[in-house]
Amino acid sequence: MQHETLKLIAARLNQNLEAGTETWAESDLVHRASTYNDAGHMAAELAVMRRYPVIIAHSVSLPKAGDFITDNSLGVPVLVSRQSNGGLKAFLNICRHRGSPVCLEKSGSTRIFVCPYHAWSYRSDGSLLKAPSEQGKDAALVELPVEERHGLIWLVATSGAKIDVAAHLGPLDEEFQGFRLGEFVQERGEVLTEGMNWKYVLDGFLEVYHIPKLHAASIGRYIHGKFSLFDQFGLHGRLVVVRKALDEKRRLPLEDRDLLKLIAVNYVIFPNTILVWQGDHFELWAAYPGGDPAHCSIRILSLTTPQTATEEYRARWDKNWKILLDTVQQEDWAISKRVQAGIPYLAEDRIVFGRNEPALQHFHGQLRAAIEVS
Numbered sequence: 201m202q203h204e205t206l207k208l209i210a211a212r213l214n215q216n217l218e219a220g221t222e223t224w225a226e227s228d229l230v231h232r233a234s235t236y237n238d239a240g241h242m243a244a245e246l247a248v249m250r251r252y253p254v255i256i257a258h259s260v261s262l263p264k265a266g267d268f269i270t271d272n273s274l275g276v277p278v279l280v281s282r283q284s285n286g287g288l289k290a291f292l293n294i295c296r297h298r299g300s301p302v303c304l305e306k307s308g309s310t311r312i313f314v315c316p317y318h319a320w321s322y323r324s325d326g327s328l329l330k331a332p333s334e335q336g337k338d339a340a341l342v343e344l345p346v347e348e349r350h351g352l353i354w355l356v357a358t359s360g361a362k363i364d365v366a367a368h369l370g371p372l373d374e375e376f377q378g379f380r381l382g383e384f385v386q387e388r389g390e391v392l393t394e395g396m397n398w399k400y401v402l403d404g405f406l407e408v409y410h411i412p413k414l415h416a417a418s419i420g421r422y423i424h425g426k427f428s429l430f431d432q433f434g435l436h437g438r439l440v441v442v443r444k445a446l447d448e449k450r451r452l453p454l455e456d457r458d459l460l461k462l463i464a465v466n467y468v469i470f471p472n473t474i475l476v477w478q479g480d481h482f483e484l485w486a487a488y489p490g491g492d493p494a495h496c497s498i499r500i501l502s503l504t505t506p507q508t509a510t511e512e513y514r515a516r517w518d519k520n521w522k523i524l525l526d527t528v529q530q531e532d533w534a535i536s537k538r539v540q541a542g543i544p545y546l547a548e549d550r551i552v553f554g555r556n557e558p559a560l561q562h563f564h565g566q567l568r569a570a571i572e573v574s
């Protein structure tokens with residue numbers, strides 16, 4: 201984050217802390233509860249997600265030429281392969297003969313993909329190497345737009361679409377550069393599947409209102425349930441959350457201290473990702489719809505500096521990871537599953553994102569607008 205941005209945040213946080221307030225929206229937003237359990241609505245969300253760059257991995261997953269990963273996060277079978285020039289190419293993982301997946305492994309390294317059905321083979325640039333007869337002439341794998349930026353692999357799951365991650369991120373692109381996000385390495389990564397709608401993953405990071413109650417015994421001891429600051433950047437948003445450690449240090453003006461250690465910054469990267477600055481590392485949470493509205497998968501990455509991604513720091517990151525997963529699984533997602541189960545029984549098809557929850561209002565508003573456009 202740039203110094204100027206931090207100074208502005210510090211000034212506004214000082215005001216919030218003095219006045220005991222936080223960023224509020226103009227009014228409450230009434231929202232359709234069935235957006236969490238309607239299959240047609242989920243199909244519309246998936247269609248939106250396939251139009252935007254979505255993070256599917258960290259660059260570290262494919263370090264050298266020939267390395268590949270397969271992915272099915274958005275319900276589209278994808279094969280990503282590191283090229284000999286160091287760049288990436290992504291393809292539909294679908295053979296041009298009769299449609300078998302060309303590659304069945306999750307990851308690996310190869311120069312040639314041999315289809316497991318009738319053995320058509322493809323080079324790692326997607327071109328057809330060998331088909332037994334003339335029928336396969338010019339049948340390369342269908343390419344998908346892919347880009348590496350900020351150390352992450354972004355994909356648009358629609359063939360023929362364009363990708364420009366910097367343009368997509370707008371001002372946040374510079375902000376991530378200010379953090380040198382591209383130099384962070386993946387200390388740990390995991391994909392979980394959970395029995396709840398994918399949007400609950402984001403919702404949990406987009407208000408601090410629930411922290412004192414739901415997380416009373418865990419992170420509620422360290423994080424305030426108020427004073428947060430919200431800013432929107434087009435499709436995306438930034439919620440600055442205040443740590444209680446700040447209270448003990450309030451006698452100095454905020455900008456004179458290492459503010460980045462006293463706040464957490466929750467970025468929402470449209471359409472499906474939360475990136476959290478945790479004071480010394482990032483967490484990335486990318487949520488993808490599952491086979492039905494009550495299931496999802498979640499890619500969680502812990503990103504640290506190369507200096508701290510070492511054995512020496514292992515115990516600390518292990519502890520961190522455990523606290524993280526325990527908190528979200530036993531607290532946030534446990535309540536989300538209960539909430540989801542109650543939706544069909546609501547007296548009316550409505551829930552409320554309050555004035556004190558502007559980040560939630562913004563995210564759901566952007567998603568609704570994107571669905572309406574398509």
Ligand code: FES
Pocket residue numbers: 295296297298299300315316317318319320
């Ligand atoms: S489907 Fe791939 S070779 Fe036949």
Ligand SMILES: [Fe+2]
Pocket residue numbers: 404405410411414415532
């Ligand atoms: Fe939470």
